[in-house]
Amino acid sequence: VCVCVFLRCARNGYTSRWYHLSCGEHFCNECFDHYYRSHKDGYETFSSWKRVWTSNGKSEPSLKAFMADQQLPYWVQCTKADCGKWRQLSKETHLSAALASSYRCGMKLNSVKVEGSDACSQPEDVRVAGVTDSWWLSMLILPPLFKDSPASPFLSSYYPDCVGMSPSASPSNQPPGNQRPEQRRAAQPHIPGLSPYFQPFYQPNECGKALCVRPDMMELDELYEFPEFSRDPTMYLALRNLVLAAWSRDCKEVLTLQKCAPHVVVRGLVRVRCVQELDRVLYFMSRKGLINTGALQIKWPLLPESQHNKVLVIGAGAAGLAAARQLQNFGMQVVVLEARERIGGRVWDDASLGVTVGCGAQIVNGCVNNPIALMCEQLGLRMHTLGVRCELIQEGGRVTDPALDKRMDFHFNAVLDAVSEWRKDKSQSQDAPLGEKIQEVYKTFLQESGLQFTDLEEKVLHFHLSNLEYACGSTLDQVCVCVCVCVCVLTVCLQVQHVDYSGEGVTVTSRCGSRWSAQKVLVTVPLALLQKNVIGFSPPLPDRKLKAIHSLGVGVIEKVALQFPTRFWDSKIQGADYFGHIPPCPEKRGLFSVFYDMSPQGEECVLMTVVTGEALSLLRDLQDSQVVDLCMSVLRELFQEQEVPDPLRFLVTHWSTDSWAQMSYSFVKTGGSGEAYDIIAEDVQGKLFFAGEVRLSEFVKASLIYKSFVTR
Numbered sequence: 001v002c003v004c005v006f007l008r009c010a011r012n013g014y015t016s017r018w019y020h021l022s023c024g025e026h027f028c029n030e031c032f033d034h035y036y037r038s039h040k041d042g043y044e045t046f047s048s049w050k051r052v053w054t055s056n057g058k059s060e061p062s063l064k065a066f067m068a069d070q071q072l073p074y075w076v077q078c079t080k081a082d083c084g085k086w087r088q089l090s091k092e093t094h095l096s097a098a099l100a101s102s103y104r105c106g107m108k109l110n111s112v113k114v115e116g117s118d119a120c121s122q123p124e125d126v127r128v129a130g131v132t133d134s135w136w137l138s139m140l141i142l143p144p145l146f147k148d149s150p151a152s153p154f155l156s157s158y159y160p161d162c163v164g165m166s167p168s169a170s171p172s173n174q175p176p177g178n179q180r181p182e183q184r185r186a187a188q189p190h191i192p193g194l195s196p197y198f199q200p201f202y203q204p205n206e207c208g209k210a211l212c213v214r215p216d217m218m219e220l221d222e223l224y225e226f227p228e229f230s231r232d233p234t235m236y237l238a239l240r241n242l243v244l245a246a247w248s249r250d251c252k253e254v255l256t257l258q259k260c261a262p263h264v265v266v267r268g269l270v271r272v273r274c275v276q277e278l279d280r281v282l283y284f285m286s287r288k289g290l291i292n293t294g295a296l297q298i299k300w301p302l303l304p305e306s307q308h309n310k311v312l313v314i315g316a317g318a319a320g321l322a323a324a325r326q327l328q329n330f331g332m333q334v335v336v337l338e339a340r341e342r343i344g345g346r347v348w349d350d351a352s353l354g355v356t357v358g359c360g361a362q363i364v365n366g367c368v369n370n371p372i373a374l375m376c377e378q379l380g381l382r383m384h385t386l387g388v389r390c391e392l393i394q395e396g397g398r399v400t401d402p403a404l405d406k407r408m409d410f411h412f413n414a415v416l417d418a419v420s421e422w423r424k425d426k427s428q429s430q431d432a433p434l435g436e437k438i439q440e441v442y443k444t445f446l447q448e449s450g451l452q453f454t455d456l457e458e459k460v461l462h463f464h465l466s467n468l469e470y471a472c473g474s475t476l477d478q479v480c481v482c483v484c485v486c487v488c489v490l491t492v493c494l495q496v497q498h499v500d501y502s503g504e505g506v507t508v509t510s511r512c513g514s515r516w517s518a519q520k521v522l523v524t525v526p527l528a529l530l531q532k533n534v535i536g537f538s539p540p541l542p543d544r545k546l547k548a549i550h551s552l553g554v555g556v557i558e559k560v561a562l563q564f565p566t567r568f569w570d571s572k573i574q575g576a577d578y579f580g581h582i583p584p585c586p587e588k589r590g591l592f593s594v595f596y597d598m599s600p601q602g603e604e605c606v607l608m609t610v611v612t613g614e615a616l617s618l619l620r621d622l623q624d625s626q627v628v629d630l631c632m633s634v635l636r637e638l639f640q641e642q643e644v645p646d647p648l649r650f651l652v653t654h655w656s657t658d659s660w661a662q663m664s665y666s667f668v669k670t671g672g673s674g675e676a677y678d679i680i681a682e683d684v685q686g687k688l689f690f691a692g693e694v695r696l697s698e699f700v701k702a703s704l705i706y707k708s709f710v711t712r
Contacts, residue, residue, distance in 0.1 A: 019064060023139040024127035024269055027067050036063050045070075049168060057167025058159040068142050069168055072267035075128075077275065078105045083120040086128045086272055097148070100262035131272040134228075143234030144266040144274055151245035153191045154201050155215050163215040164238025166266075193249075197373040197383075200244040200290075211290060211369040215241050225284055239264070239274060239281045247291040252378050254298060255291050257282060289703040293326060295375045301331025311705060312337060312508050312516055314496050314535070315524035317345020318361070319692030322371065323522055326702035335516060337508065339495040339660045346526070346661055350651055353563040355604040359653050360664070384577075390594075391573055392463060392580040397640035399572065400460065400582060408453075408460040415441050433670045435476025438465070459582045466583065466593040469613035472667045473555020476613075479667055498536045499523070501687045520705055524692040528554040528662035541684065548679035551672035552693075554663035556656045557612045558619065560592070560631050562647040564605040568639060575600055581609075581634060591615035592634045607635075616656070624652040666693050683708065 017029040035042040046066055053061040053069075074095035078085050083105060089095065093109055106119025130136055145166040152165060160167045188199055201215045213219060218226070218233045222240070229236040242263055247255050260282065261275045286292040286302050309332045313324045316338035328334045342348070346360040364383065367373045376383050392400040418441045419434070446452070453461070465476065472479045498509040499521055506521040525535065530549050540546075573579050578596045583589045590613035598606040609631060611619060619627055628650045636644045655664050668674055683689045686708045 021068055021141050022269055023130055023136055053167045057161040059161045065142055069166055074267055075271050076100055076103045080104050080120055085124040095265050097262040128272055131269050132276055143232055144270045146238045147265045149242050150263055151241035153189055154245050156189055157203050158216055163241055164234050195377050197367045198248040199368050200248050239278050243281055243285055287703050295378045298329040303330045310518040312518040312521045316343040318347045320524035323691050323702045337494050337496055338492045341492050353561055353606050353649055355598045355606045357561045357608055386577045389576045390578055390580050392582050393638040394582045395584050395637035397638055405460055408457055412464040431671050433477045434479040462586055462589045463580055463582050466590040469590055473557055473665045474553055474667050478553050478669055496535055500538045502538050506687050520687055522689045522691055526661050526663055527552055527666050527693040545679060548676035551676045553667045553669040555665050555667050557610050557664045559608060559610055559653045561608040561651045563649045564647055565645050567605045568642060568644055592631050627652050
């Protein structure tokens with residue numbers, strides 16, 4: 001039967017030629033002439049469509065494409081729980097997500113009324129059964145191109161037909177000026193109501209973002225999972241892009257087939273196949289950790305076939321808890337073993353000063369697609385963006401001229417750029433300490449430029465160097481130049497001593513002799529503990545992994561937080577989030593170099609500062625009260641013009657001596673390589689996994705553990 005059925009259509013009668021669209025969908029020669037011949041009534045309709053298609057798309061605006069995009073009827077599935085049959089809509093009926101979400105067999109679309117109780121008993125069109133067969137896809141002449149896809153606002157810089165969408169979009173969906181995609185700016189689009197930290201797709205010529213995909217290209221693991229789309233990935237891209245866009249728009253609830261399927265708006269029987277494939281895509285994307293992750297409350301397992309699998313997670317820090325929760329959401333049995341009396345590891349907040357102070361991790365660097373940003377969105381937590389203004393105050397109380405700071409910041413970044421250029425063609429064996437290379441480039445710069453910096457300018461330069469040491473968590477003489485870059489907890493106070501993975505499964509033994517067994521174990525302890533062999537492994541870890549573990553450095557920073565009776569700094573700082581302390585000499589670089597106002601727009605009177613680099617040695621033998629006295633002497637130097645009151649309360653961290661941390665965060669040591677993180681992340685025998693310090697999303701790590709079960 002012809003899919004068009006206009007007045008002179010052959011319908012199911014004789015025609016000189018049938019034009020094939022899919023197995024079960026064709027149009028007759030009379031319909032071809034009606035639209036293709038210039039003297040026919042339908043020619044202007046086809047020509048108008050062709051102009052829109054050509055202005056927006058890249059594929060050929062053929063008559064077959066027109067018939068598939070404009071003339072094929074829509075198919076919709078009955079939403080009644082005990083039915084689910086597919087029905088063909090009339091040619092005049094346009095499918096919307098709302099209609100697809102509510103459709104039931106026999107529905108009168110003009111009055112939204114069900115005709116009779118026996119409508120669902122009517123047999124399904126015989127063509128539908130064939131669509132689900134594997135061979136049906138090979139008979140499809142043109143790939144499906146979606147209309148009104150949730151991904152459309154994200155992808156205005158791409159040709160629609162290159163990312164699985166129809167170029168015949170309505171004018172309201174077109175960007176200003178109807179520019180061609182290559183003429184549009186490849187910037188992230190602004191989508192009302194969407195978190196600016198959610199960027200699931202690369203824009204053209206973008207690269208290097210985490211948890212981001214090319215909307216016009218399948219990745220290697222996708223090609224491996226869906227080889228049938230390797231020749232023409234259009235259907236897969238349309239579905240995958242729809243799923244990622246839908247998740248970005250609403251990440252607070254589990255993304256299901258029932259939520260996504262109504263947004264698959266495409267004409268013809270191919271919609272039946274798209275919904276069938278959508279279920280597979282959702283499963284894959286959940287397993288991969290790109291959707292249905294974070295702080296979701298799961299009512300039923302995302303991957304129910306994994307319910308009999310058991311995993312032990314060593315460490316209840318951020319990495320261990322995130323991975324454990326995702327594994328449990330998948331449906332696995334999870335036991336978390338933690339040595340402390342608390343959970344959180346190096347993410348540990350203290351509210352004793354009247355405002356929350358992060359004794360450990362507190363500042364999120366690189367918010368785009370960051371799992372922390374995702375969880376904040378899910379939990380309704382606000383992320384405070386730190387401002388760029390930072391007054392630099394000299395000892396004596398004088399505020400440094402911003403022009404001088406800007407000038408020295410420019411020179412400092414120029415030195416770093418020169419170091420970056422030097423390292424481009426250097427091998428690991430040619431590596432040098434970052435601090436040494438900075439000094440070398442700096443001296444060369446002074447010699448070649450003839451510049452001479454004042455004493456104050458040198459001190460400002462040391463302030464910027466202390467910030468670099470803050471970022472690395474180490475003195476610069478140790479940092480590599482070539483790489484500068486609901487869960488069930490069984491118990492706490494349980495100190496794991498040994499992991500035996502020599503058998504079919506894994507056995508974990510604590511210091512008190514308790515034992516736990518599982519099929520897999522995920523180790524999330526800090527790098528310092530791995531380096532000091534706090535946990536033994538049988539058999540020993542591979543040499544490749546041990547070398548990677550010891551090629552990284554364990555960085556340390558300490559924090560001091562002070563609560564005051566008044567906000568004495570307000571008049572000088574004027575609402576900034578933080579202010580800087582210019583060191584009086586190189587030896588004190590990193591000693592309380594930055595002070596953060598923990599409530600810049602509020603009424604709380606709390607400052608938090610950090611100690612980094614060589615300055616840490618100045619605190620080694622001091623009591624907490626002595627550290628506070630030292631900090632107060634600095635503050636009184638910075639605010640000499642007024643009385644600085646004694647603090648009411650304070651806290652001082654001791655991460656370097658914390659038995660279960662012994663560090664803050666890691667860095668690549670001189671002679672090392674960033675590849676070490678990837679090597680540590682590798683599993684051992686498909687039973688022993690590592691997360692946390694490896695800088696791999698714990699949701700992705702959970703997905704890798706799940707995959708190891710299903711590929712055994």
